[in-house]
Amino acid sequence: MSENRDWPLYEIFIRARGGLDHKHVGSVHAADARMAIEHARDLYTRRQEGISVWVVRSVDIVASDPAESDALFEPARDKVYRHPTFYDIPNEVETL
Amino acid sequence: MYTQGLNEPSGKSQAQPVVEDAERLRRFQARIDAEEKIEPKDWMPDAYRQTLIRQISQHAHSEIVGMLPEGNWITRAPTLLRKSILIAKVQDEGGHGAYLYSAAETLGISRAEMIDQLLSGKAKYSSIFNYPTLSWADIGAIGWLVDGAAIMNQIPLCRCSYGPYARAMIRVCKEESFHQRQGYDVMLKLARGTRGQRFMAQDALNRWWWPSLMMFGPSDGASQHTALSVRWKIKRFTNDELRQKFVDFTVPQAQFLGLTMPDPELCWDAAENRHRFGEIDWREFQDVLKGNGPCNRERMAERRAAHEDGRWVREAAIAHAAKHAARAAA
Numbered sequence: 001m002s003e004n005r006d007w008p009l010y011e012i013f014i015r016a017r018g019g020l021d022h023k024h025v026g027s028v029h030a031a032d033a034r035m036a037i038e039h040a041r042d043l044y045t046r047r048q049e050g051i052s053v054w055v056v057r058s059v060d061i062v063a064s065d066p067a068e069s070d071a072l073f074e075p076a077r078d079k080v081y082r083h084p085t086f087y088d089i090p091n092e093v094e095t096l
Numbered sequence: 097m098y099t100q101g102l103n104e105p106s107g108k109s110q111a112q113p114v115v116e117d118a119e120r121l122r123r124f125q126a127r128i129d130a131e132e133k134i135e136p137k138d139w140m141p142d143a144y145r146q147t148l149i150r151q152i153s154q155h156a157h158s159e160i161v162g163m164l165p166e167g168n169w170i171t172r173a174p175t176l177l178r179k180s181i182l183i184a185k186v187q188d189e190g191g192h193g194a195y196l197y198s199a200a201e202t203l204g205i206s207r208a209e210m211i212d213q214l215l216s217g218k219a220k221y222s223s224i225f226n227y228p229t230l231s232w233a234d235i236g237a238i239g240w241l242v243d244g245a246a247i248m249n250q251i252p253l254c255r256c257s258y259g260p261y262a263r264a265m266i267r268v269c270k271e272e273s274f275h276q277r278q279g280y281d282v283m284l285k286l287a288r289g290t291r292g293q294r295f296m297a298q299d300a301l302n303r304w305w306w307p308s309l310m311m312f313g314p315s316d317g318a319s320q321h322t323a324l325s326v327r328w329k330i331k332r333f334t335n336d337e338l339r340q341k342f343v344d345f346t347v348p349q350a351q352f353l354g355l356t357m358p359d360p361e362l363c364w365d366a367a368e369n370r371h372r373f374g375e376i377d378w379r380e381f382q383d384v385l386k387g388n389g390p391c392n393r394e395r396m397a398e399r400r401a402a403h404e405d406g407r408w409v410r411e412a413a414i415a416h417a418a419k420h421a422a423r424a425a426a
Contacts, residue, residue: 005208007414009201026264027198029207031413032420043191046184047271066138 008057010036014044015052022054030055128329133259136202144328148258149203151330156196157214157221161395163189165229166238174232181278182235188275192268199260215400223381224311226389233286233293233300239279241301241308241346247272248342249312252332261330280349287353294354301350302358309373310381312339318378343371 007029013022025044030036036055044050064072080086089096120139127134134140163186170186173179197207213219224242229235250272253265286297313319313335325331333341343362350357361374383389 006206007410026195026267027201028194031410032417035413035417042187043194046187046191063137066135 007031007035008059010040010055011058011061012036012040012044013054013056014040014050016050018051022052027058028055033057125327128257128327131329132257133262134257135259143324144330145203147325147328147330148261149200149205151325152196152200152203152261152264153205153210153213154220154222156193156200156210157219158225159189159193159196160214161221161225161399162242163193164395164398165225165227165391166235168229169232169235172232173235178282185239185275185278188271192271195264195267196261199258199264202260211403215396215403217387217396220385222311223384223389224307226384226392226395227303227307228391230303231296231300233283233296234304236279236282236286236297237300237304239275239277240283240349241279241304242311243272243275243279244346245308245311245342247276248338248345252338255329255332257329283353283355287355297353298355301355305358306376306380307384309339309343309376310384312336312342314378314381315376340370343373347371 008031009027010030010033011027012025014025015022025040028036028039028043030039033055037053040053040055041050045053076082121141124134124140124144134144166182166186166189170179170182173182197210200210201207210219214221229238247269250265250269254262254269256262256265283297283300286293316322316334316336319335322331322334326334347357347362359374361372363372364370365372384392387393
């Protein structure tokens with residue numbers, strides 16, 4: 001009913017340190033992307049938790065449906081041979 | 097705690113009883129029992145959703161209204177360092193409100209609806225913020241006792257079954273410890289200060305002790321929501337369990353300060369390995385919840401004024417963003 005009275009919602013991703021991935025931390029409302037970055041700075045990095053921020057409009061995120069996750073992820077379930085531990089290598093064989 | 101108003105009938109979920117799919121409900125409970133987290137797009141019973149919306153939004157409102165009693169002392173903090181600390185703490189409270197509003201929004205309620213509920217008086221917030229901050233020592237007492245009580249309640253919430261709420265609480269708890277310690281530090285300086293300062297500290301303790309105990313909500317016998325919330329792992333401990341723990345932790349801290357708890361019945365029960373304490377004035381608690389505390393009207397008037405005063409800023413920011421988007425497109 002009152003959705004349009006809010007500033008748009010942005011999802012926030014923060015890189016904590018150089019070498020790490022950006023990680024989802026939450027969301028903020030902002031009038032535009034630049035304000036979203038500033039709000040994210042104020043909200044999620046008050047204690048030096050980040051060195052880089054990504055902001056993405058929440059409506060632009062397309063997510064898989066949890067109700068269909070069985071079907072979606074089923075193909076990976078019976079392929080144990082993808083894992084190195086599937087193979088028995090004799091102890092005598094080194095560096096493999 | 098910050099969600100004492102949960103005992104009020106919610107209206108929405110009762111007016112529209114939803115016929116739940118028994119099999120889905122069984123699988124949902126099985127996931128909860130297996131300590132799995134429920135995420136926003138997962139199926140959940142309507143009552144679970146409504147309970148969480150009410151609990152999280154009340155918690156958020158409490159953080160936002162909680163900025164007012166302490167904000168009252170920012171301009172009068174005794175030193176520049178104390179002032180910087182207090183600003184940082186009040187900013188944290190605003191941040192906690194924002195984390196929590198975000199978590200509630202994942203359940204399908206908009207930020208604007210929640211703000212409407214707060215400003216119209218429909219939504220509750222913690223009774224504690226309807227007491228006045230009369231002296232600088234109150235800032236110490238709030239950090240030590242009010243934030244201390246909040247931590248007691250919030251640490252178990254980090255394991256709440258609803259993922260976004262649990263993650264918000266982890267963030268909040270990391271910051272809350274600073275709040276409690278700076279408060280105790282204020283009390284410590286006063287307790288070691290002049291006679292007048294010691295008097296201030298004792299006076300603040302006298303006024304904040306009982307309201308802090310009320311923060312844990314009605315006693316277990318009178319709380320209607322505990323059983324279901326425990327089954328759904330929204331709540332891990334009952335109000336009385338948390339209150340007892342808080343008393344046991346806090347009494348020695350007061351002794352260290354050389355201050356006296358304003359409760360003649362308070363004593364150590366060696367047999368039960370816990371403190372015994374006097375009966376809370378539940379009439380006062382109910383009265384404050386109903387809107388008749390010392391500062392209810394003032395707090396709401398201030399929130400409404402802040403919201404109205406900010407209206408042109410919100411509108412201007414949107415107009416500015418639209419103008420720049422149009423220019424970029426042209």
